[in-house]
Amino acid sequence: MTTEIAKAPEADAAPDRGLTPQQARRLAIAERVLYGAAGTWAAAGPVTDVPWWAHGAVVLTGYLSGRRVWKRAADEDSEGLLLSVYRSLPVLGWSGTYTAGMLSPVFHYPDAWPMLAAGVWTLGMAAATPWTRSRGLRRAIDRQAAEQGEDQALVPARAAPRPTTFDGHIRAMWAASPATGETWLEDIRQDHPERADFSALVLAPAGQAVPSSVTPRSVAAVFDVPEQCVSITGVDGYGPGRLQLRVAPSEMAAKATEQGLKLLWEQKVSGPGGAAPGMELVDYRLDKEAGTLRMRVAATDGELISLPRLKLARALKIDDPELLMIETDGLAHAVVTVYREHPLLNIREATVEDLTMGADGRIAVGLRHDGRLFKMPLYDPEMGALTDLVVGAMGSGKSVFLLTVLIAERLSGVISLVADAQSGMSLPEADGRVRHFGAGLAAMAATLAAACAVADHREKVSSANGWGSFVLGDPWRLVNVTLDEINLAIGEHAICPPEFSKWIVAMIARIQQTGRKFGFGIRFAGQSIHVADLGDAEKLRANARQGTVWMGRVNSTMTQSMATDMVSDGTDVTPIRRFFGSVSEELEAAWDGKEVPPGPITAGMAWGLQGGRATLMRVFKALKRNKTYPHLIRLFESAPEIPGFTPEEDAVFTAAHAEALIAAEALLTPGEGDEEKGGKGKKAKKGLPHTGGTGSFPAPPKTLRHRVLEALADGEPRRVRDIRTAVGVGTDGGPSSGSVDNTLSKLAEEGRVVRVGHGTWALAPRD
Incomplete structure (x- = not known):
């Protein structure tokens, strides 16, 4: 249709809208004259020395014209868009030609190029006269609309185009x-x-x-x-x-849902014989798009909030209790959230901002079930250094959690002293990226001993200056000692001699007693931790309430006992399963005799216990490649420097660590090192390696071998009963009589002692 109008005689092009044929011809002549003048300016203007605003006016005119066409296109009016485009061609072409002429020196085009482009534009517009001919286009559109109106008169009036709003x-x-x-x-x-x-x-x-x-x-x-x-x-x-x-269909559906929910709650939860009698439903929020239902619950007057998780899930007809989350204030109020799918199934990676300690001493180590950040303190401005417990079975995400916290310490200027009793296999990414990393049982003891030595150094300086507490960065940095796989060194699963375990516990107690005052915090991690094994159980419980207990998936009944001991808000802490998935689907598969493929593993999901409250959370995601975590390594190294001690502290730490390492290795290898060559080639008697050089950490306890030899050290024969008394048989924590007898037999086999009569022993004569 546009082509036919362009070829029509000028007299026919614009006889409408109040223009006679003569007026239309005059308008076309004026339009062509204007094109000639504009083309001349488009050829000469770009190379003429005129004010900047003259060039800008041409460019701005083209921009405004193009913007008008763009807005017309957004209105979805095809007829108006056609007219706008047709009428905007001259302005857009003129502005574009002028702009290209100004840019020709930049792109090194020939000087004649802008003039040629302006001439082509002038001839094209003079032949087309689009402004004049647009009136003919308008007339044709109006005629077509009128014809459509006549046709629609034969159709029922209600047959209108489909609305879009x-x-x-x-x-x-x-x-x-x-x-x-x-x-x-x-x-x-x-x-x-x-x-x-x-x-x-x-x-x-x-x-x-x-x-x-x-x-x-x-x-x-x-x-x-x-x-x-x-x-x-x-x-x-x-x-x-x-x-x-x-x-209002949605409003009616919401009211029906509310009535049904309140009725269900009254009958199955708050009523007599319900899952939680006396716990009233106060309000709720249903988000169908997010797939969440949040309910605000309050206990009746005189009652404490109590919402057993499994019973509540059963009452609300929830097939999978993992989709039900409960948070309470421990007194009278709670928020119960029901999810369509597990909220912690997908988790993001950590960022530097997450792991940088704020003014309140806290960092974000993961997400809570409701999407908010889960934060834990590295340091409490009022309490000082803290105690943390990290518990999780193999594959629970414990190592990722520890690495995330160690990264945060490096980013936040905290000194990290790390000891991994499993020969460094649990936290290989931390080796070389923290101030100190010790691998193995002996290194764990040496790390603790060196930490005690630095704490004693700080205590002496504080006492000399009259300081009664620790201030972050004034003059010392915060120090956190992380002991991973601690259960290998203490407790019923320890793989070391009892004397070694006692030494470890004594040094832990030393840091627990006064370390907080000098900026020393401590963090225990293991597959199973019993608080009683760590020394002062009551003090440890109190300190752990100020810090964080991260309780992942565990394989022992310790979960319930620790939760009962450290959670006071009434939250029902249930064990974490190994895989995400629906319990009801697994049950149906068992009924039908089918196999259900396991869902994604729940690694990193844990109960975070803080201040007596329990929150379900999951650590930020970390993907393992080639047996390491490259993202965590990048986060480690995003801080160019590793926080360290002062020069004086460095000297104390290094000396104490070297001395304690010798003592630790001696305790772990009984029977070796009992003698060493003294001066002038003579053999000198030796007990444990000397540990009094620094005098700044608890001395390691002597083994039963050493105590038996010390009982015979004066060279006089002794009866067995006297030896037993000397080594502490019958005392609290002392050895048994059988152990003493076995030790004497082994020493006799080694030639260290001899039997000199019935039930009488003495040191073997020496050359």
């Missing part, structure tokens, strides 16, 4: 119904863009009433909604020709 859709549905008569809708107000609920006025023609056929039943049929969600009322101050209409 909510208001248009509602009006179209209303107009299409014969029950609405000649009425129409005005002032349509949608409650929410994502819900179908709306209010509107029903108007009848002037002097008429809204017909009686407009009833809640007929309106419900118009919009295909339940009749109960439609209400029609009069409008104050107006007659029957104006009515107020309300259609």
